[in-house]
Amino acid sequence: MHAWVDAWHSALYGPAGFYRDARGPAGHFATSTHGPSGRLFARAVATLALARGCTQILDVGAGRGELLRELAALIAAGDAELTLMGTDVVPRPGDLPGSVGWVQSAGGADLPDLGPLENTLVVANEWLDVIACPIAAVDRTGVLREVLVAPDGTEGWGDPAGTAATIGPAEADWIEQWWPHSGRPGERVEVGLPRDRALAELGARVHSGVVVAIDYGHLRGQRPRGGTLAGYRRGRTVPPAPDGTCDLTAHVAVDSLPHDTLTQQREALARLGLARANPTYELARADADAYLAALQHNSALSELQGDPLGGFWWVEKAIASPR
Ligand SMILES: C[S@@+](CC[C@H](N)C(=O)[O-])C[C@H]1O[C@@H](n2cnc3c(N)ncnc32)[C@H](O)[C@@H]1O
Structure with a gap:
């Protein structure tokens, strides 16, 4: 198993990474x-x-x-x-x-x-x-720990935040300042x-x-307690697995x-001045193209x-x- 940040990065940008796919992002989501x-x-x-x-x-x-x-x-x-x-x-x-x-x-x-x-x-x-960012979660004893992952998406525990390979002192400081957790088991933090x-x-x-x-995104005080990591493939959400076949996003x-x-x-x-047009029936009669363009704009x-x-x-x- 690898730390999420490393597995996620390789899955998207490695030699066979998801974003090297010929379809490009538009082939998977809008x-x-x-x-x-x-x-x-x-x-x-x-x-x-x-x-x-x-x-x-x-x-x-x-x-x-x-x-x-x-x-x-x-x-x-x-x-x-x-x-x-x-x-x-x-x-x-x-x-x-x-x-x-x-x-x-x-x-x-x-x-x-x-x-x-x-x-x-x-x-x-x-x-x-x-x-990609490191992911931490609160374990059963209330300790925030790095989350590891296998290519099929199976997760395991790493070391406690602050001493883990990808969640060291700088990341722990970030968590304290920006994403404080309640200590409730299962709560997740995307660093x-x-x-x-x-x-x-x-x-x-x-x-x-x-x-x-x-x-x-989200603001401090409204962070999603279960995290937001998600997978996308060809217009559908899929379980996030770092195997290069899906987008991984948080x-x-x-x-x-x-x-x-x-x-x-x-x-x-x-x-920036973008406002709804107000196409009237008179416009529809006088200039059908302009009317259609106004509807498309709206x-x-x-x-x-x-x-x-x-x-x-x-x-x-x-x-x-x-x-
Ligand atoms: C979610 S897609 C968005 C694509 C496009 N901006 C759009 O709005 O449709 C993210 C894109 O960022 C690209 N990307 C990620 N890291 C990058 C980097 N360091 N430099 C350039 N492109 C990067 C990915 O390859 C991918 O095409």
Whole structure:
């Protein structure tokens, strides 16, 4: 058996890891960047970039380039002037527009050389939830211990938190500050320290601009006592097993991340000016295409602002260039 953090990381990013699968994330689950809502989501991202004076967008954990293609279409239509770049664990997708830069990454908390990031909006949609983290649980005697796992998902006990291989003093401090437990047997803790560090490292790569990580998550005081680790395969939830055949994801402790603001997606989109259209019967008679487009806009906006996507957290941090 291995510590969850190690088994999880290898299952997603090892040589035969889940995220190297040709289908890409979109073959297994939907995000804000997919389908008709992806166009509207791209518009929100471009609006944010321009509002913050950014001239470039970097998509971290770009999947197979879904968001980048929508952004490229906006640029081609003259709606924005931005340079685009993405990174994920696979080579550059063949159907990306030639103007879009691409860097292959190792995956998880590791980031590749991303070059100089000046006036850049870095967007990481559902990246942090797939950065593996150590898992601890309270045993029958009330002691919080590292949880180990076999490839088929069977779990076993490791050492007590604070002295375990992947839950040492730094992780124990994180637990105390961010995810205190009640000592009730069975309670679980997903230690977010690797995610905090990964986002801090991403921010450190940016010379000037804004970093926005978007993910499902929770706040101190409302942590899920049984943990949130889940598996996904081809649109279905499956028991989490670190065997490379399914996604492994856990909600993000968003308040422990480096940030200026935490805003839920429904509000973030509203602040960026995304609002429902009001297609009238007169419009339907005069311009059927415009009427249909307005209905599609409303449906995409409902998708992005409803449950569950509307409850996702936008974790935002501005980075000013040093004087
Ligand atoms: C849940 S998917 C989200 C994909 C896309 N952002 C979307 O919204 O559809 C997470 C993606 O992050 C990628 N990823 C994980 N760690 C990464 C890293 N260090 N650098 C680049 N991509 C990474 C995975 O390979 C996967 O494609």
